[in-house]
Amino acid sequence: MSKWIRVGDSLPNYNQSVLASDGEAIGYCHLSKLGHWVVAGQNIRANPMPTHWMPLPEPPEDLKDE
Numbered sequence: 001m002s003k004w005i006r007v008g009d010s011l012p013n014y015n016q017s018v019l020a021s022d023g024e025a026i027g028y029c030h031l032s033k034l035g036h037w038v039v040a041g042q043n044i045r046a047n048p049m050p051t052h053w054m055p056l057p058e059p060p061e062d063l064k065d066e
C-alpha cells in the first residue's frame with residue numbers, strides 16, 4: 001500500500017483521484033487544473049485544505065477479473 005505524501009513535497013496529477021487528509025478526516029478527492037482540491041462527486045472545494053495525499057490502493061484481486 002502507498003504511504004502518505006506531504007502536499008508540500010509533491011502533488012498528484014491533475015484530475016487524478018486520490019485519498020487526501022487534513023490530519024483529521026480522509027476524503028476521496030482530486031486536484032483541479034486551477035489548483036483546487038475538489039471532493040469527489042461534489043462541485044465543492046475541500047475545506048480545510050489537505051496536508052497529505054496518497055494514490056488509491058489497487059482493487060482486491062478477485063474483483064480485477066470481473
